[in-house]
Amino acid sequence: MTPFAHATTPGGFLLVLAVILPVCAVLAIFACGPRSAARIAMTTLAAGLAIAIAIAVELIASGAALSYVVGAWRPPLGIALRADGLSGAMLVMTALVVVTVGLFARVQYGLHDGAGGGRAQTTFWLMLLALWSALNAVFVGEDLFNLYVALELLTFAAVPLVCLDGRAETVKAALRYLLFALVGSLLYLLGTGLIYGQYGTLDLLTLSRLSRQEPALSAALALMIVGLLAKAALFPLHLWLPPAHAGAPAPASAVLSALVVKAPVFLILRLVLDVAPPQAAAIAGQLLAVLGAASILFCSVMALRQARLKLMIAYSTVAQIGYLFIVFPLAAGSAELPPWGTIAWTGGALQLVSHALAKAAMFLAAGVIAEAFGHDRIADLGGFGRALPLSAAAFGLAGLSLMGIPPSGGFVAKCLLLTAAVIEGYPWLAATILAGGLLAGGYVFRVIDTALAIPAVPVAPRRPVPRRLELAALALAVAAVLLGLVPLRPFGLLQIGRDGLAMAGLP
Amino acid sequence: MTLLLDLALVAWLLALAVHVVVQRGERSAIIAFLAFGLLLGLAWVRLAAPDVALTEIAIGGGGTGILLLRAEAVLRGRGKEEEPMTRAGKLAVAVGCAAISAGLGLAVLSFASPAPTLAPAAAEALGATGLGNPVTAVLLAYRALDTLLEKIVVLLALIGVWSLAPDGVWDGAPEVKPAIVPGPLTYLARILPPFGIVIGVYMFWVGADAPGGTFQAGTVLAAMWLLVMMAGLKPPPDTSRPLLVLALTGGPALFLAIAFLGSIFAEGFLAYPEGLAKPLIVAIEAALTLSVAAALAMLVAGPARKAPAR
Amino acid sequence: MTASLSPGALFGLCGAALVGIGLYAIVTHPGLLRRIVGCNILGAGIFLVFGAVARRGGGAGFEADPVPQALVITGIVVAFSASALAVALLKRLSELNVGERNGTAAPTEQRGRL
Numbered sequence: 001m002t003p004f005a006h007a008t009t010p011g012g013f014l015l016v017l018a019v020i021l022p023v024c025a026v027l028a029i030f031a032c033g034p035r036s037a038a039r040i041a042m043t044t045l046a047a048g049l050a051i052a053i054a055i056a057v058e059l060i061a062s063g064a065a066l067s068y069v070v071g072a073w074r075p076p077l078g079i080a081l082r083a084d085g086l087s088g089a090m091l092v093m094t095a096l097v098v099v100t101v102g103l104f105a106r107v108q109y110g111l112h113d114g115a116g117g118g119r120a121q122t123t124f125w126l127m128l129l130a131l132w133s134a135l136n137a138v139f140v141g142e143d144l145f146n147l148y149v150a151l152e153l154l155t156f157a158a159v160p161l162v163c164l165d166g167r168a169e170t171v172k173a174a175l176r177y178l179l180f181a182l183v184g185s186l187l188y189l190l191g192t193g194l195i196y197g198q199y200g201t202l203d204l205l206t207l208s209r210l211s212r213q214e215p216a217l218s219a220a221l222a223l224m225i226v227g228l229l230a231k232a233a234l235f236p237l238h239l240w241l242p243p244a245h246a247g248a249p250a251p252a253s254a255v256l257s258a259l260v261v262k263a264p265v266f267l268i269l270r271l272v273l274d275v276a277p278p279q280a281a282a283i284a285g286q287l288l289a290v291l292g293a294a295s296i297l298f299c300s301v302m303a304l305r306q307a308r309l310k311l312m313i314a315y316s317t318v319a320q321i322g323y324l325f326i327v328f329p330l331a332a333g334s335a336e337l338p339p340w341g342t343i344a345w346t347g348g349a350l351q352l353v354s355h356a357l358a359k360a361a362m363f364l365a366a367g368v369i370a371e372a373f374g375h376d377r378i379a380d381l382g383g384f385g386r387a388l389p390l391s392a393a394a395f396g397l398a399g400l401s402l403m404g405i406p407p408s409g410g411f412v413a414k415c416l417l418l419t420a421a422v423i424e425g426y427p428w429l430a431a432t433i434l435a436g437g438l439l440a441g442g443y444v445f446r447v448i449d450t451a452l453a454i455p456a457v458p459v460a461p462r463r464p465v466p467r468r469l470e471l472a473a474l475a476l477a478v479a480a481v482l483l484g485l486v487p488l489r490p491f492g493l494l495q496i497g498r499d500g501l502a503m504a505g506l507p
Numbered sequence: 508m509t510l511l512l513d514l515a516l517v518a519w520l521l522a523l524a525v526h527v528v529v530q531r532g533e534r535s536a537i538i539a540f541l542a543f544g545l546l547l548g549l550a551w552v553r554l555a556a557p558d559v560a561l562t563e564i565a566i567g568g569g570g571t572g573i574l575l576l577r578a579e580a581v582l583r584g585r586g587k588e589e590e591p592m593t594r595a596g597k598l599a600v601a602v603g604c605a606a607i608s609a610g611l612g613l614a615v616l617s618f619a620s621p622a623p624t625l626a627p628a629a630a631e632a633l634g635a636t637g638l639g640n641p642v643t644a645v646l647l648a649y650r651a652l653d654t655l656l657e658k659i660v661v662l663l664a665l666i667g668v669w670s671l672a673p674d675g676v677w678d679g680a681p682e683v684k685p686a687i688v689p690g691p692l693t694y695l696a697r698i699l700p701p702f703g704i705v706i707g708v709y710m711f712w713v714g715a716d717a718p719g720g721t722f723q724a725g726t727v728l729a730a731m732w733l734l735v736m737m738a739g740l741k742p743p744p745d746t747s748r749p750l751l752v753l754a755l756t757g758g759p760a761l762f763l764a765i766a767f768l769g770s771i772f773a774e775g776f777l778a779y780p781e782g783l784a785k786p787l788i789v790a791i792e793a794a795l796t797l798s799v800a801a802a803l804a805m806l807v808a809g810p811a812r813k814a815p816a817r
Numbered sequence: 818m819t820a821s822l823s824p825g826a827l828f829g830l831c832g833a834a835l836v837g838i839g840l841y842a843i844v845t846h847p848g849l850l851r852r853i854v855g856c857n858i859l860g861a862g863i864f865l866v867f868g869a870v871a872r873r874g875g876g877a878g879f880e881a882d883p884v885p886q887a888l889v890i891t892g893i894v895v896a897f898s899a900s901a902l903a904v905a906l907l908k909r910l911s912e913l914n915v916g917e918r919n920g921t922a923a924p925t926e927q928r929g930r931l
Binding site for chain 3: 575
């Protein structure tokens, strides 16, 4: 075989655990039944968080990517797992959000114990864990078909979460989501087949080293990226997202909006950066940036016009995802500077993580509000900040990140992207970033304004809400703000393991 | 001569596919899709892929066909349709789809020559697994991680389907028996299962060395079970019934257990100790066959509709 | 021409055509059930492209490359699971719609809402 190939590194087994442990928990909950679901889930959340942190520690300590060759069958015949710095950041972010959401759900389901014979609760725990496994599999996957299975795992875990409440409206949203996601994965699969036909391998590391000029490769990648865009809900393929994310129960909305849409974005990034021929990558980058900018502008305006809080947050997700796509031309890099050395690369990664934390915080806060008042119509929530000060604070802090106001992770992210847009000569992207920030300010302040309003008849909660629920939302919002303390320069962790990939082509 | 036969097969496949799409009646479209699935099996035989042919006929055609037919019976007359597209819109979509097909066709014709292949690598490694069927080796050794995760996908689909039950009856039993059971169905349900079970066990057993394997065997067993339930000879089980849960989780659980043991006693997760590969794989396949059979049958049966017997 | 129309290429072209037919059904058909069928036709076309790849890659005593064959088997099972979930959602949706029209939607189903 080729001299440079995957080899299991110390700590590589952690990657297997990150993918497989939640799967074991799914089987255990399924076998033990609803009564032990929450307990098994809580144990797994703790263990999974420890694994994610261990992977990050190992990455930083060794300064190199972690790899694992599954079953000792080397690619191209077998499958490898690999985590570089970016994957490590994704794993930790995912673990933080999943664990906080899990704690929130534990408290919230505690309020409704026994309702409906445990159907919604048990399904939620099963799907949350399966979703975690799928996300981890996407972040550490190295094999295009293995990634397809991971994407399908993600779809099958996400879709039932949308219609947990069993109303016609949410079942409809779930069905639409499923159809979009299925067509998306099928297009991805088709591209995978073409790549195998051309190169006889599905391993990303091997593919990244080949001389890649054939038009067939560009066609295959175009199919895969379009399929992934449907899953990532980039404008104009976003129509399924708002009803699906707004209709799910709050903890489910939080993971769907914060994490699930990030998986296809991550894969698009890997395809464009590691596999695409340079020229095709440049063209794709421009196209993706145009769609990203359209997403930011169009869906921010849509968010402003929503009457329901959760729909507003869902439209904001599509807008914020747009920022991740304007990174492509900005982080193109040059002969001296690889993409991952650019400030746009760090900015994009920060935007991804800070949006995940902020958006999860917002959906959880919205869940607290809906729990307290029994609805989420913004117009009828005047003065809710008095009844739920912590949730209002969580919403406001998370809003800082979405708007890009200091001090927040979103500020640093958008500041880096803006600087990159100016330096690289993309005034229209700079203008979009600024306009997007203003529009986000509009929809966030609309809610803050409502929270602080003093209506003639103050709104009273239908029932008291445990403080712990509010604290979960607040913790995520504070984490999103703390990300703003990251220094304004290319970030070391995000470059670990990237060099190995670039050097791989050399003898 | 064979080229002519192949051309006829392709023409027939395409005609059926178009028929499925343009046909007005829902039921006749689905029946055409069933025929399409069977023909597709033939195409796979012509592609020298008998394992895929069996899977396609059993699951792609048969399983999906039954699923769709049952759905059509429920939805008949009350399926809300969306606004049909305008003629110009349809034409634009048709042109777009034709362009995609044409581009794809070009890509298929311009694949690299000589064709890149993993067949030699798969053949070389076959000895270490002790298996005779290379497809089984890919599924259960070289790319076992895919197969493991895909078993979880099937289980998740089932959990998702079950989650669509109304709240009170969630852990109860689905309804499989139609309002009126036709006489021939009962007759078939009495005589077919013994043969079906033998065929299923045979398919699983030869799968290690010859075409066949867990999915094909599992589907045959699932079909027999569904037949018995549809004829009302045996009621469908509660979804929370321990035996059913054991059947569903047993395959993936054994797979996982052996995978973890591999990281202690062999070269790593999902590796098999030398010399023990074949018996371990056959054991995993046996458990998976039962899991696949239970999962497929329950996926067709649908969510619970009767409160559980407590 | 005859050389390029080996069974592999021929069924690969058939797969390419099926992809277009399936996509057309998914985009244009007003009925949701038929869109699910369309997904299956699209899937069948994609699998045939894999089949063409496998057939071209025969060697080492095998008539076809076993790896793409195994991928297709996994793909068929995933596609079936997807159809089952989609069909279950569709049935439930129509049930709920009928219940709403008759005003008999069970109130307990609202309780999971958070």
